[in-house]
Amino acid sequence: MTEKLDDLKTWTHQIDDVMHEIVREAAICDVKLLDPGVIEAVLQNNDSVCGHQNPRAFKKLRDMLMLGFIMRDKVYEKLGPVESEELIGTIRNKLRERMGGRLGGRSAAS
Numbered sequence: 088m089t090e091k092l093d094d095l096k097t098w099t100h101q102i103d104d105v106m107h108e109i110v111r112e113a114a115i116c117d118v119k120l121l122d123p124g125v126i127e128a129v130l131q132n133n134d135s136v137c138g139h140q141n142p143r144a145f146k147k148l149r150d151m152l153m154l155g156f157i158m159r160d161k162v163y164e165k166l167g168p169v170e171s172e173e174l175i176g177t178i179r180n181k182l183r184e185r186m187g188g189r190l191g192g193r194s195a196a197s
Contacts, residue, residue, distance in 0.1 A: 095170065098162050103178050105155050110182055112148035114189060116141050121183075121192025126152060 113120045117138025120126055128136045129152055134145050162171045183190065 094165055095174065098158075098166065099174055099178070102155070102158055102162065102175065103181075105151055105158060106178050106182055109148060109151045109155060110186055110190065112144045112151060114186070115139070115144040116148060118145075118148065119189075119191025121190045125191065 109120070112118075116134075118125060118129065118136050119138075120129075125136050129145075129149050132149060134140065134142070137145060159171070159175065162174065166174070
C-alpha cells in the first residue's frame with residue numbers, strides 16, 4: 088500500500104508539472120485546448136487553432152501534449168484505471184479553476 092501511495096505522489100507531481108507547462112504554452116499561443124477538436128489539431132501540428140502565432144511555444148505545446156498522453160498511459164499501467172482517472176481529473180479541475188475560460192470548453196463555474 089505504501090508503494091502505491093508513493094507512486095501516486097510521484098505521478099501527481101509529474102503530471103501536474105506537465106499539465107502546468109501545457110497550460111502555459113497554450114496561453115502563450117492563445118489556444119483553447121478544451122474546445123472540441125483543438126487537442127487533435129495541435130497533435131496534428133495544425134497551428135490554425137492559435138490566436139497568437141508563436142512557433143516555438145506551439146512546438147513545445149505539441150511536444151508536452153504528446154508527453155502527457157504517454158504519461159497517462161504509464162499511470163494507467165502503474166496505478167490502475169480508477170486511481171488514474173481520479174488523479175488526472177483532480178489535476179484537470181485544478182487547472183480549470185486556475186485558468187477559468189482561457190482554455191475554452193466549460194469554465195470552472197459550469
